[in-house]
Amino acid sequence: MFNQDITPYQNISILILVSFAFQSLLMPSILSEIDGPVGWISIAAAALLLYLAMKPVNKLMEKHSEDTIISISNKLFPKFISRSIGLYYIFMFLISNSILLKDFSEQIKLMMLFKTPLSTIIIAILLTAGYAAKKGMQTIANITNIAVVIALIPYLLIIVFSTYYADYTNILPIYPADVVGVAKSIPFAMLGFFGFSILMFSNSRVAIKEKNLMINKRFIVISAILYMACYLLIVVKFGIKEAVNMVWPFISVMKFVNIPGFFFESTEIVGLCFQIVVTFTCICILSYFTNLSMQETFKTRENGYFIFIQIPILYLIAAALPGMYMMFPYIRIPIYALSALNFLIPLLVAFKDRKKGFI
Amino acid sequence: MSENNNNNTKNQNTTKTNIEKDLNKNEASLRKIFKNADDIVFRKIEGGQNQKINMLLVYVDGMTTKEAISEYAVQNLMMNMNLENLEKSPDNEILNAVSKTNIAILEVKTLLTLEECVDKMLSGETVLLIDTCTKGIMLSSRGWPMRGVQEPAAETLIRGARDGFNETMKVNITLIRRRIRDPKLKVKYTQVGSRSKTDMAIMYIEDIVNKTVLDTVEKRIKNIDIEAILESSYVEEMIEDDSYSLFPQIENTERPDAAASALLEGRVVIAVDNTPTVLIAPAIFVSFMQSSEDYYERWLPSCITRMIRYVALPIVMLLPALYVAVTQFHPNMLPTQLALYVAASRANVPFPPYFEALLMELVIELVREASMRITTPVGSTIGLVGGLVIGQSSVEAGLITPLAVIIVALTAIASFTIPSYNFSTTLRMIRFAFIILAAVFGLFGISIGLSVLIIHLCTLKSCGIPYMSPLSSFIEDRSDLKDTIIRPRIKNMVRKPKYLQAEKEKGN
Numbered sequence: 001m002f003n004q005d006i007t008p009y010q011n012i013s014i015l016i017l018v019s020f021a022f023q024s025l026l027m028p029s030i031l032s033e034i035d036g037p038v039g040w041i042s043i044a045a046a047a048l049l050l051y052l053a054m055k056p057v058n059k060l061m062e063k064h065s066e067d068t069i070i071s072i073s074n075k076l077f078p079k080f081i082s083r084s085i086g087l088y089y090i091f092m093f094l095i096s097n098s099i100l101l102k103d104f105s106e107q108i109k110l111m112m113l114f115k116t117p118l119s120t121i122i123i124a125i126l127l128t129a130g131y132a133a134k135k136g137m138q139t140i141a142n143i144t145n146i147a148v149v150i151a152l153i154p155y156l157l158i159i160v161f162s163t164y165y166a167d168y169t170n171i172l173p174i175y176p177a178d179v180v181g182v183a184k185s186i187p188f189a190m191l192g193f194f195g196f197s198i199l200m201f202s203n204s205r206v207a208i209k210e211k212n213l214m215i216n217k218r219f220i221v222i223s224a225i226l227y228m229a230c231y232l233l234i235v236v237k238f239g240i241k242e243a244v245n246m247v248w249p250f251i252s253v254m255k256f257v258n259i260p261g262f263f264f265e266s267t268e269i270v271g272l273c274f275q276i277v278v279t280f281t282c283i284c285i286l287s288y289f290t291n292l293s294m295q296e297t298f299k300t301r302e303n304g305y306f307i308f309i310q311i312p313i314l315y316l317i318a319a320a321l322p323g324m325y326m327m328f329p330y331i332r333i334p335i336y337a338l339s340a341l342n343f344l345i346p347l348l349v350a351f352k353d354r355k356k357g358f359i
Numbered sequence: 360m361s362e363n364n365n366n367n368t369k370n371q372n373t374t375k376t377n378i379e380k381d382l383n384k385n386e387a388s389l390r391k392i393f394k395n396a397d398d399i400v401f402r403k404i405e406g407g408q409n410q411k412i413n414m415l416l417v418y419v420d421g422m423t424t425k426e427a428i429s430e431y432a433v434q435n436l437m438m439n440m441n442l443e444n445l446e447k448s449p450d451n452e453i454l455n456a457v458s459k460t461n462i463a464i465l466e467v468k469t470l471l472t473l474e475e476c477v478d479k480m481l482s483g484e485t486v487l488l489i490d491t492c493t494k495g496i497m498l499s500s501r502g503w504p505m506r507g508v509q510e511p512a513a514e515t516l517i518r519g520a521r522d523g524f525n526e527t528m529k530v531n532i533t534l535i536r537r538r539i540r541d542p543k544l545k546v547k548y549t550q551v552g553s554r555s556k557t558d559m560a561i562m563y564i565e566d567i568v569n570k571t572v573l574d575t576v577e578k579r580i581k582n583i584d585i586e587a588i589l590e591s592s593y594v595e596e597m598i599e600d601d602s603y604s605l606f607p608q609i610e611n612t613e614r615p616d617a618a619a620s621a622l623l624e625g626r627v628v629i630a631v632d633n634t635p636t637v638l639i640a641p642a643i644f645v646s647f648m649q650s651s652e653d654y655y656e657r658w659l660p661s662c663i664t665r666m667i668r669y670v671a672l673p674i675v676m677l678l679p680a681l682y683v684a685v686t687q688f689h690p691n692m693l694p695t696q697l698a699l700y701v702a703a704s705r706a707n708v709p710f711p712p713y714f715e716a717l718l719m720e721l722v723i724e725l726v727r728e729a730s731m732r733i734t735t736p737v738g739s740t741i742g743l744v745g746g747l748v749i750g751q752s753s754v755e756a757g758l759i760t761p762l763a764v765i766i767v768a769l770t771a772i773a774s775f776t777i778p779s780y781n782f783s784t785t786l787r788m789i790r791f792a793f794i795i796l797a798a799v800f801g802l803f804g805i806s807i808g809l810s811v812l813i814i815h816l817c818t819l820k821s822c823g824i825p826y827m828s829p830l831s832s833f834i835e836d837r838s839d840l841k842d843t844i845i846r847p848r849i850k851n852m853v854r855k856p857k858y859l860q861a862e863k864e865k866g867n
C-alpha cells in the first residue's frame with residue numbers, strides 16, 4: 001500500500017495507452033504504404049511477431065523480475081554494450097516523445113489555438129508532463145487508469161459513432177493483396193505496439209509478477225484488436241483512396257461523428273479534448289520511463305529530477321523537428337531501424353541470458 | 360478515559376510535584392497554581408466519627424455535578440465515615456478505606472502528583488486530598504451545560520436518523536456505540552494540546568480495520584505538537600497526508616450513522632471533545648460524493664440521484680470555463696443558432712467573456728459568504744436579493760449576458776448537490792483556475808488544467824490509501840466500483856471495500 005509498485009492491470013493500461021497514442025501517430029504511414037485496404041494484415045503480422053517474441057521475453061522477465069532491460073544488460077554484457085543499450089533507450093524515448101509532442105502540438109494549434117505560438121503549446125505540455133513524471137511510478141499508473149476511464153473510452157466511443165455513414169465495401173478487395181506493401185509496412189505496424197518497449201521497464205515495477213506474464217500477452221492481443229479496428233474504421237469511413245492523403249485520420253474521422261442528440265457542431269474539437277488527455281498521459285509515461293532509463297544507465301538512485309534535463313532536450317528536438325506530415329518521405333529508414341532495434345534488443349538479451357544460464 | 364488519556368507524552372509537563380503529607384501545604388500549592396482563578400472551589404471538611412481527619416475537596420465551578428459529590432461523597436465522608444482505628448494512626452490506609460467504603464461514586468482513581476490533580480480538576484473531576492496522605496482521590500463528577508442531541512444543520516436528510524453529534528465527546532461515542540453493539544468496536548482515548556489538553560477518541564472495529572491505516576492515524580495523532588485543539592479541523596489539518604492540497608483528505612461528519620457506517624467499512628473514526636464534527640480516515644475522492652441518504656432511500660432512485668451528483672461535478676468545476684473557452688476561442692463548436700444568439704447578446708457587453716464569468720462568480724461567492732455570516736432568515740433573503748436583483752440588474756445594465764447569468768446560477772446550484780461542504784468549496788475554488796486557463800488557452804487550457812488536476816489527485820493519499828481509489832486501479836478493485844458512481848442494492852454490498860484492505864477481507 002505504501003510502496004511504489006503498480007498492479008498488473010495498471011501496467012496493461014500503461015502499455016495499451018502508449019501503444020494507442022503511437023498507433024494514431026503512425027496510422028497515416030500504414031494507410032499510405034500499402035496499395036489497397038489490407039493494412040490490417042500488416043498489423044496482424046506485427047502482432048503475431050510480437051506475440052511470439054513475448055515468450056522468450058516473458059521468460060527473461062520472470063527470471064529477472066526486479067530488473068529492467070538495462071539492468072539485465074548490465075549483468076549479461078560488457079559495460080560498453082550494456083551502456084549502449086541504455087543510451088539507445090534514452091535516445092529512442094526522447095526522440096519518440098518529442099515526435100509525439102510535436103505532432104500533438106501541431107494538432108492543437110491547427111484545431112484549437114490558431115494564434116498561439118507552437119512553442120507556447122509545447123512548453124505548456126512539457127511543464128505539465130514534467131510535474132507528473134517527477135511524482136513516480138504509482139502516480140503515472142494511477143493517471144493512466146483514470147485517463148483510460150475518462151478519456152480513452154469516451155474517445156473510442158466517439159469514433160465508433162463515426163460509422164454512421166460508413167461504406168463497409170471499402171475494406172474490399174482483400175485479394176489480390178499488395179504483399180510487398182504489407183511486408184514493407186510491418187515495421188510501421190510494429191512501432192505502433194510501442195508498449196512492447198515500455199514493458200521492458202515497467203515489468204520491474206509490477207507487484208504481482210505471476211499474473212503479469214499472462215497480462216503481457218494480453219496487451220499484444222488487445223492492442224492489435226484496437227489497432228486493426230481503428231484502421232478498418234478509417235478505411236470504411238473514407239475509402240483507402242481518400243484515407244492515404246490524411247495527415248491526422250483520427251481527427252478527420254471525428255468530423256463525421258453522428259451522435260443522436262449531440263448538439264456541438266465540431267465534434268473533432270470535443271474528440272481532440274479527450275485525445276489531449278490520452279496523448280498527454282502518454283507523454284508523461286514516456287518522460288517517466290526516460291527518467292528510469294537514465295537512472296539505470298547512469299546508475300543513479302531513483303529520482304525525478306532527470307525530468308529537468310529532459311524538458312529542454314525534448315523542447316529543442318520538438319522545435320527542431322518538422323511536422324509529422326513533412327517527415328513522411330524521410331521517415332521510412334529511421335522507423336525500420338527503431339522497429340528492428342526495439343524488437344531485437346529484448347530478444348538478444350533473452351538469448352544471451354538463456355545461453356549464459358543466468359539466475 | 361482517565362486510564363489511557365496520557366498517551367501523548369509530548370504534551371505533558373515533565374516536572375512532577377508529589378502530594379505532601381501536610382494538607383495545608385497541598386492546598387497552598389494548589390492555590391498558587393490557580394492564583395487569580397476564581398472559579399476553583401476549595402472546600403475543607405472534617406471527616407470521621409470524631410471529625411479528626413482533615414480533608415480538602417477541590418473542583419472547578421461549572422464543570423462538575425455538585426449534587427453527586429454532595430450526596431455520594433461529602434455526606435458520607437462527614438457523617439458516616441467509621442475509621443476509629445485508622446484515625447489514631449492516619450496514613451495512606453485511610454485513603455484506601457475512604458475510597459473503598461465511603462464514596463458511592465462509580466469512577467474513582469488514585470492520584471500521585473499535584474499535576475495529575477490539576478489535570479483531573481480541569482477535566483471536570485473533583486479531587487479529594489486527605490491530611491497525612493501522600494495520595495489524592497479523583498471523584499468522577501464531570502458535568503457541564505451541554506447542547507442536546509439535535510439534527511445536524513449541515514447534513515439534513517429526508518429519511519434517516521435525526522440525531523447528531525454534539526460538543527461532548529462521550530455523548531458522541533455513545534451515539535456510535537448504540538449503533539454498533541460489538542465488543543470488537545474499540546475506543547482508544549488520548550489527549551492532545553499542551554494547554555487545551557483536549558480529549559480525543561480513536562474508534563475502530565478491531566477485526567475489520569486495516570492495521571497499517573490505524574497505526575498511521577495513531578502515530579500522526581501522537582506526533583501532534585500544538586498548544587490547543589479548539590476544533591477537529593485542527594486535528595484534520597495535522598494528520599492529513601498533504602496539507603498543501605486544496606482537497607480534503609479526511610472526511611468529517613456530524614451524523615452518528617455516517618460515522619458508524621465508516622467504522623463498518625473498516626475506517627477509523629476520530630472524535631474530538633468540544634466539537635460536534637467527527638473525523639473519518641482514510642477518505643477517498645468518491646467518499647465525498649456519497650451521502651448517508653443514498654443508503655436509506657430505495658436503491659434505484661438513490662442510484663440515479665448519485666449519478667446526477669456526478670453530472671454536477673464537472674458542471675461545478677468546468678461550466679463557466681467552458682463558456683469562456685467556447686465563446687472566446689471555439690464559437691465554431693456551437694450550433695449556428697446558438698452561436699448567433701451568443702454573438703447578438705454579447706454585442707453590447709463591454710467585457711470579454713472571461714471577465715464576465717469571473718465577475719459573476721465573484722458576486723456569487725460574495726453573496727454566499729454574506730448569507731453565511733448573518734442570521735438564517737436574513738441570510739436567505741440576502742441570497743435571494745443578491746441572486747435575483749444583482750443578476751437582473753447586471754443584464755439590464757448590459758454589463759453581462761443572460762447566458763452568463765444562467766451559467767453562473769447553474770454552477771452555483773450544482774455546487775449544492777455535492778454532499779461534502781469542504782469538498783464543494785474546493786471545487787468552487789478550482790473553478791476560478793479553470794476560468795483563467797480557459798481565458799488563456801481555451802479548451803486546450805481546460806484539458807491541461809484537468810490533466811494537472813488528475814495528476815494531483817493521483818498523487819494524493821489519505822493515510823496511505825490512494826485518494827483516487829478505486830478508480831485508479833479500477834480493474835483490480837472493480838468490485839468497489841459498484842458503490843462509486845452508482846449505489847448498489849444493500850444485499851450486494853456485503854464485502855468490505857477492497858481498496859481499504861480490511862483485515863477480514865484479507866483473510867477471505
